[in-house]
Amino acid sequence: MNILVIEDEEYKLNDILKALNEDFDSPKIMTASSRNEGFLTLRSNQFDLIILDWNFPRLNGEFPETSMGAEFLFLMKRYGINIPVIICSSMHIDCEHPNVIGIVEYDPSVVLSFREFMGKDR
Secondary structure (H helix, E strand, C coil), rough: CEEHHHHHHHHHHHHHHHHHHHHHHHHHHHEECHHHHHHHHCCCCCCCCCCCCCCCCCCCCCEECCCCCHHHHHHHHHCCCCCCCEEEECCCCCCHHHHHHHCCCCCCCCCCCCHHHHCCCC
């Protein structure tokens, strides 16, 4: 499985990578820490799954921006990129019109820890 992880905080990225490596058989994982880096990586590779933070910088080295994940999803929709995305964020995600950016299933009342999401008590 080819997975793109877009996460700008190293400690969260390490947790995600550890979980993915434990739960998938030899996953091929690429990472990005900004919208531009993530989208360039996405356009130049083939992925089966994207793990996406919600707040991260537009460019590497900049401060994180609120709802950059929404902008990333909008770009995917605009360019016709149809790959499953799991939004993994420690922030509450406020999205009034999820269908506009390509979200098929959205339930803000569902809040899981990463361990609960992965179905394991680590």
